[in-house]
Amino acid sequence: MGVERVMGIETEYGISLTGAPHANPMVLSGQVVTAYAQAHGVRAARGSWDYADEAPLRDARGFEMGRSVAHPSQLTDEWGSDDDPTLANVVLTNGARLYVDHAHPEYSSPEVTTPRAGLTWDRAGELVMQEAVRRLAASPPGINLYKNNTDGKGSSYGTHENYLMRRSTPFAQIVTHLTPFFVARQVMCGSGRVGIGVDSRVPGYQIAQRSDFFETEVGLETTLKRPIINTRDEPHATADKYRRLHVIIGDANHCDVAGLLKLGSTSLVLELIEADAVTDRLSVRHPVATLQAISHDPTLTHVIELEDGRKLTAVQLLWRYYEMVDARLDQTGEGEQPHTAEVMRWWADVLGKLERDPMSAAAEVDWVGKLRVLQAYQEREGLAWNDPKLKAIDIQWSDVRPDKGLFNKLRAAGRFTELIPEEEARRAVTAPPEDTRAYFRGRCLERFPDNVVAASWDSLILEVPGVRALRRVPMMEPLKGTRDAVGDLLDDASDVGELLAALAAAD
């Protein structure tokens, strides 16, 4: 355990057609997915996703929302005709899903077991989007993509984290102990934003892209009335053993350290909750208002009021979680695990920097790095926060192109602390993680692309030559289908029929 658990990141990208702000974003997103899929000989049809086990309206609190009362955007498992390009969907050989989600192209990473791998396969997603943009640029004006979470005009789109948890952990415990952590976590993991308020009506700079878009503490919705704790209960795994905690409050990160801390610190706090080892209840008064107040204060001096009357800054509150995790790791001895130790070192390092001088974390934390550049422009040119130039820098910061994206330019110049070597991210564009079922999914797509009729997180549907009925291979255990378990079978099978026979024999 320690920091290790099954996890993954879904990233919706901002999309624009130069000179045509009102072009249909669903059609554009379909073009992004199709451009990438066609270049790699993958079929991009909605039919290739197996929806049998999807249940977006099931609530972790134990009930199901009626379809008739759900907003159409919540019906993520319904679709129109197969040839509609706005419903394009593909599964990649790295085990990821690339598709159109509402009005954005989305890359959902394959399941991984460490924060470092989570970062690696999320970066692979950036490279996928970069390639799609490059291919589309061949027909001007092309389509641009942005790894951010808001247009600053009232719309937001998500970067969701997923963590596999034990079903036996009471959901109420998760809500109680995760809410304060999520209210404060943004000071380590926020990506920074020019403008205060969902439509930026107040000039200024804030820590997180998403914070102003949250309206409630707990709930099922993801597109409206967004909650700090999302209750979507769609485990994509054996439901009585696992839940998948669907986290919608995070920003899209560019900085490796901030991204590592987002996944790592959260996984460690979840372990604390699962072990019933939270020794200090840190419930915050007015969590939603506090979330926004913290985001609006880049000096990090905002005082959080706890329900028991204590007063702490966000950094101090995060230190309390750090200390509880540290004590727990002392008990379990898991603090020595390399992946866990790496997260704990960076967690202490970044909190220490934020506490001494927030600007000293400019190479590790997105919102600080961005603020530093914006302030330099302000000083040089005397710009106010509502100057279009600063807003333009904020948007262009996240352009996925290596030569146009400001973060990418500065990273290439060595301005940020890098944890994931470029070649590892490049390898992850085609190679799946080896220690989850994503390995089986990705390798099947690589070896037998013509025989995979449909795929999903927890199943593959295969067409076996000479056999009439399709074969559905359930994958309800995320840690089965690893390289150790099926690598040789996949390497040795000369066709999909042999693979299925070998799997049956091995069972």
Next chain:
Amino acid sequence: MAGQEQVRPTRRGGDDDGPESDGGQVQARSENLDQDVDSILDEIDGVLESNAEEFVKSFVQKGGQ
């Protein structure tokens, strides 16, 4: 900050020289950032969209999840 409870951080190993042995390197990198602020601005100036107002206006997104 007045009236706040003092919270003393405890750190694994009791030192605070940052992750691994490259603490010094990270430090050096931050200082680098200071010295090179002008060159950062120059780099960005070179690629910034020329009509900021139009660029910002045309970045309109539909809401997502």
